Amino acid sequence: MKYNQVTIKDIARELGISPSTVSRALKDHPDISPQTKKAVNELAEKLNYQPNIVALSLRQSKTNTLGVIIPELVHFFFSTVISGIEDVAYSAGYNVIITQSNESLQREKTDIKALFNSRVDGMLISVSRETSSFEHIESILAKGVPMVFFDRVYENANSSTVIVDDLSGAKEATQHLIDQGCLRIAHLEGPPNLGITKQRLEGYLEALKDNNVAVDKDLIVSCPLGTIEEGKAATEILLKSSKRPDAIFATNDPAAMGAMQAIKEAGLKIPEDIAVVGFSNWFFSALLEPPLTSVDQPGFEMGQEAAKLLIRQIEFKSKDNEDPAPETKVLKTRLIVRDSSLKKGKAKK
Amino acid sequence: MKYNQVTIKDIARELGISPSTVSRALKDHPDISPQTKKAVNELAEKLNYQPNIVALSLRQSKTNTLGVIIPELVHFFFSTVISGIEDVAYSAGYNVIITQSNESLQREKTDIKALFNSRVDGMLISVSRETSSFEHIESILAKGVPMVFFDRVYENANSSTVIVDDLSGAKEATQHLIDQGCLRIAHLEGPPNLGITKQRLEGYLEALKDNNVAVDKDLIVSCPLGTIEEGKAATEILLKSSKRPDAIFATNDPAAMGAMQAIKEAGLKIPEDIAVVGFSNWFFSALLEPPLTSVDQPGFEMGQEAAKLLIRQIEFKSKDNEDPAPETKVLKTRLIVRDSSLKKGKAKK
DNA sequence: TTAATTTTAGGAAACGTTTGCGGTTTCGAT
DNA sequence: ATCGAAACCGCAAACGTTTCCTAAAATTAA
CATH class of the missing domain: 1.10.260.40 (lambda repressor-like DNA-binding domains)
Structure with a gap:
């Protein structure tokens, strides 16, 4: 035009x-x-x-544009991350192009190619649920495109990453349930490919061990999609078993929500009969009945940190023409205690 | 790089x-x-x-990029719109740059300038809550940048728009409440600047008139921000009044959610004492207790339509070098009846 | 006054494409 | 043997900048 x-x-x-x-x-x-x-x-x-920014881009071989690949925009967590990214990107003079993989590896591949073709100066990536091989990422990385991974990271030594401390978040959540007197704590496990899934499971296990609570394998159920429906179905099975759990720690809030539905439909009370804790502190979690205890992840901050790291990498590289040492930023989670897990007393504010 | x-x-x-x-x-x-x-x-x-896309852009004076301005990404509705936009944009070979005004007119102004400077081929805009003057938009429009407005539109004869039929959606919602036997239906009104606010009020009023229900001005309360807190506060006042409403139709779901909180805290039952209906069918609405009846807006479709309209406009213009006639697409809403409004019988479904 | 600097400015190439126009070939037809 | 028209291809300009290099003018030093 x-x-x-x-x-x-x-x-x-x-x-x-x-x-x-x-x-x-x-x-x-x-x-x-x-x-x-x-x-x-x-x-x-x-x-x-x-x-004319376009002429400038051509001349300098620099587009001042960041490419972002996320699984899904409609997730509250990811949209806050985006806001954080845009926040620092725009004030540093960068545009942001957002693509969604829709949790599909295929889409992720085409997205990453499209971004590369748009000559973005760097990429911010959170991999899809399906992503278990990484050639598509490696091939772009090999061309020298700066990348920072966040939340769902590709653990390879040569890229910076921003994650939350899923392990200690999960541990804290589980500890909280133990503190509430729960002894048979079930865990709804998430998509098997993702590092965060393993970390959360690990945190759960560590807390049990720290408190000398025996691990019951039957209490660990997989929810590979991490949806409400899956959480509900998994919980229904748990409830039917002879030795019913007295608490559920879910890998994310939708699964926890599903668990709550199953528990209520079984005529049981939350948290009296079964306490529930989720992960991510979605927007809706505070609105449930009872309000859902959840591990809050600082999404906005994560976006900010990831963008900062990436921009630093881009500008370092354009100066010294080599990559800076990769960095890993671990952000603290925060357990938001609400009524869904409070067997004793009221929530500490 | x-x-x-x-x-x-x-x-x-x-x-x-x-x-x-x-x-x-x-x-x-x-x-x-x-x-x-x-x-x-x-x-x-x-x-x-x-x-090299950048060289191409320079040569053709065309960036194959669409600029989007939305109030807030974290709103479920808007993130589904974005998904719709990206869906058609990417398959038509366009990139998408998203900016958020954060409901601030100031930000909206800088966003629109930034997009213009990035030489986007066209813009998709949903104005902020604060936007009541439109010079910033007019000035860009005057330079010939194709624009399509969606949901929160700038009603000027020369731009295409995509909206939902807020009026008939609101009317249907109100009619539904009347059908349930409600006679004192309150309305929580939204941000005064927005056309959708007026349309929803209008639909509410039309339904009352059609059924010969007298309008009680005291039952129409303004919630200029449309937040949960505002909805709650407004409802608390309504509940204290001598002639309490028997139903509440809110301009959006958060306000309706606030209303529900106030009603429950007052020890009243939903829907028996007071029925509640919201607007937009947010993700969380189905998860509330009772599940909230709401008017569903087809966000994804809206994004698709808006993007299609814009791309058509862009490509028409590059051929004939003049703007095509502006079009207005009105999408149908759909009343999702859930328990929060069902005084009689169960949900049809 | 002349030579050596400094200050100020311009020419031209380059980034990677596209495209109007002109220039060779080639080949069948006269 | 010559002509004309296809068929095929290259030159150069253009998009809007930046930047290396050179050059003129102004200033200073000798």
């Missing part, structure tokens, strides 16, 4: 000087006399000159 | 022909002999040639 925006050439012609002089004047280059600078800047102001 | 991607020149050099021939061969131009085409395509394939 041609919008007839005024260019450097227009200014040069009007002033009877050359484009190069205008360019330098606008950048306050010492070679240019104060008078010329003044004239150029005033005319630029008057004509409302705006540099 | 320099990734040493292979260019048309590389292929030309390798084959001992000119870049123009390579370009034409790749585009299957009739001037080029089959042999040359074959050689070029094979080498391009072998070297994994990918056209």
Whole structure:
């Protein structure tokens, strides 16, 4: 589309000087006399000159654009991460292109190629549920594209990552349930490919061990999709078993929600009969009845950190032409105690 | 960043022909002999040639990028709209840059400028709560940038818009409450600047009139932010009044949620004492207790339609160099009846 | 006054494409 | 043998910048 925006050439012609002089004047280059600078800047102001970003990108081989790949935008957590990313990206002068893999490896592959073709300066990636091989990522990485992984990371030594401390978050949640007097704590496990799934399971196990609670394998049930329906179905099975759990720690809030539905439909009380704790502190969790205790992940902050790391990497590389040492940022989780897990007393504010 | 991607020149050099021939061969131009085409395509394939989009953009003055401005990404509705937009945009070969105004007019202004500077081919806009003047939009529109407004539209004759039929949605919701035997139906009104607020109020009023129910001005309360807290506070006041409502129709789901909280805390039952209906069918609405009846807006479809309209406009303009006639797409809403409004019998389903 | 600097400015190439126009070939037809 | 038209291809300009290099003008030093 041609919008007839005024260019450097227009200014040069009007002033009877050359484009190069205008360019330098606008950048306050010492070679240019104060008078010329003044004239150029005033005319630029008057004509409302705006540099053509596309031409700039071509010239500098730098698009000032960050590519983002997330599993799904409609997840509360991911949309807050995006907000965090945009926050630092825009104030650093970067645009952001967002793509969704929809939890599909195939989509993830095409997304990453599309971003590469758009010549983004770097990528922020959270892998899909299906992603268990990483050639598509490696091949782009090999071309030298800076990447930062967040939340659902690709653990390879050469990329920076931002994660939350899933292990200790899960441990804290489980400990909390133990503190409430629960002894038969079930765990609804998440998608098997994801590191976060393992970490959360690990935290759960560690807490049990720390308290000398025996691990009952029957109490660990897989929810490979991590949906409400799965959580519900898994819980229904748990409830039918001879030795019913007295608490459920779910890998995420939707699964926990499903668990709550199953428990209520079975005529049992939360938390009296069974306490429930989720993970991620989705928007809806505070609105449930009873309100769901959950492990809060600082999504906005995660987005900010990831973007900062990426931008630093991009700018470091453009200077020294080599990658900075990869960094791993681990963000603290926060257990939000609500009524769904409070067998004793009221929530500590 | 320099990734040493292979260019048309590389292929030309390798084959001992000119870049123009390579370009034409790749585009299957009739001037080029089959042999040359074959050689070029094979080498391009072998070297994994990918056209440089930035150079293309500069050359054609077309970025193949759509700019989007929404109030907030974390709203379920808006994130589904985005998904719809990306769906059609990507399959039509467009990238999407998303910005959030955070319901601030100021941010909206800077966003729109930033998008313009990024030379997007067109914009998709849903205005902020604060937006009551439109010079910032007009000034960009005047430069000929194609725009399509969705949901929260700027009603000016010369732009295409996609909206849902808020009026009839609200009317249907109110009618439903009347059908349930409610006679004192309160309305929690939304942000005063927005057209959707007026439409929803209008639908509410029409339904009352159609059924010869007198309008009680005291039953119409403003919630200028449309938040849970506001809905709760407004409802508390309504409940204290001498002639308490027997139903509440809220301008959106958060307000309805607040109303539910207030009602429950007052020891009243939903829907027996007071029925509640919301608008937008947020993700959490089905999870409340009782599940909230709400007017569903087809967000994904809205995004698709808006993107289609915009792309059509962009491509029409690049051909005929003038704007196509503006279009207005009105999408149907759908009343999702759940328990929060069912005084009689069970949900049809 | 002249030579050596410094200051200021411009020319031109480059980033990777596309495309109007002109220039060779080739080949069948006269 | 010559002509005309296809068929095929390259030159160069253009999109809007930046930047290396060179050059003129102004200033200073000798």
